[in-house]
Amino acid sequence: MRAVCVLGTGLIGGSLMRAAARAGREVWGTAASEATAAAAVADGFDVGTDTDAALTRAAEADALVVVAVPLTALEPVLRRVDAVAPTCRLTDAVSVKVAVADAVAEFAPRARYVGGHPMAGTTESGWAAGDADLFNEAAWVVAADDGLDLDVWRDVAELAWACGARVVPAAIDEHDIAVARISHLPHLFAAVLASVGAGEQGDDLALALSAGSFADGTRVAGTRPELVLAMCEGNRASLLAAVDDALGRLGAMRGALASTGGLAATVRAGHEARMRWASTREPLELPVALDGENVLAELRELGRRGDVVGKA
């Protein structure tokens, strides 16, 4: 089983270390602060603050390096990868994929990089919030664009399986569009809905009358703004397309309301879409032999159908 070097020990990196260790992997990593490293060591993990040392060991062990730092902290880490372990097996756990791929191409271009996005989280953060079960049954997107190293692809998939996750292959631009639509746009809608609903200070009638529709529709506006900003701002182009799609639909709805007063088109389309979501079938777990010329295209197709890759 391949060893794993985790750079960054926040909620995701810390959970990943715990899950990989439990699965019997050799795991080490680095934290951003001495205090976090000490907390991880106290919990029995091999964590320091010397990135170069961790990467040197990764190069020697031919380990899989997982970058689990925020998008905004990526550049210096990738520069150390390029300096110390330039051709290492590399993946990441950042929630957008095109921006990370661009950064890798710029700062660690020789790395054998296959992007990843374990789709799990809680409202907590930091090493202490980590949980070996965080990825159980969660989708773990693995980049499946043409030209990727299939050997590293298998490493990333095996790590995801070891953590209990479902492997969802996707082209990185399609991933970013999908998360813009089903995660980032919902966060912006929740923010706007909360602002409109709360109205002016001193007029608390609306808040007093609010019930389930407002509570649910604004729930994720309670997320820490820094987290929302990091994921949304890192996905600018795809998010802009999703926002424009939404604005087009809202504009048509506004026109209908102002002219005929009719909202049936909007409400019925939304109801159908929600019903389609609610009836989404369980993904099929399809084993894929990770070789052959068209395997990445095949993987992307499988992900578009909503299925997941099973262990071969």
Added chain:
Amino acid sequence: MRAVCVLGTGLIGGSLMRAAARAGREVWGTAASEATAAAAVADGFDVGTDTDAALTRAAEADALVVVAVPLTALEPVLRRVDAVAPTCRLTDAVSVKVAVADAVAEFAPRARYVGGHPMAGTTESGWAAGDADLFNEAAWVVAADDGLDLDVWRDVAELAWACGARVVPAAIDEHDIAVARISHLPHLFAAVLASVGAGEQGDDLALALSAGSFADGTRVAGTRPELVLAMCEGNRASLLAAVDDALGRLGAMRGALASTGGLAATVRAGHEARMRWASTREPLELPVALDGENVLAELRELGRRGDVVGKA
């Protein structure tokens, strides 16, 4: 205790009959069909299908008449009120208030009308779904515009209290604006979010990756479209104002995303608003002596502060 005549025995009317009867009131009513009337009779309630007979009895008993039919079915019922019990004590249970007040002014102008909106509901409908506990702790808005009959106001408030609800006084236009913002707009946002998120048939990647933010943000898009259309379309003017407020905020956000890429203003405002909602204090229950010149203005102020009227 004043007798209660309930016209309409769906979820709201049926629950109201059960709750009022449990509180010791004399209650009778009418259903739209023989089958529903028979079901109510089988449950021990005095329900027929003859509206004129029910209203004649209401006039004789000086009962409080509660119109609990959908907005679209209001006109014929109000015409019977005007013909049979023209000056009766009248309230309603419809979810918008300006449109009902306009209809009463047109079709039953002599009635002593004080509008009401018990804010409770389930995804179920019909007599069988009724529940004497439906209004427990729920807000029951009672119209508090100048010129209303304080004697009938007390009747409506006492019925709400008898049903276990909290009495929230509000001007009818302020009520309609508030529910547009915290109930009707959330339903439209959920519909648009579901449509954008579900995307095209055959591309199921986004649905496969959807998690809590999408599930919560689209939940009320699962409501029966007829119910959503009835409440939203009946509140056209106020809803249009809420939609324009939201579109203004979304447009500013879109501009920021496209130009600087920054979303902090949107996300932080939404977070603050949600936190303000989450920290809404429990309403104070303030007894109000229902007489005096300015009592209705006083009641409206109390409602604007998010408080409720306690039994005097």
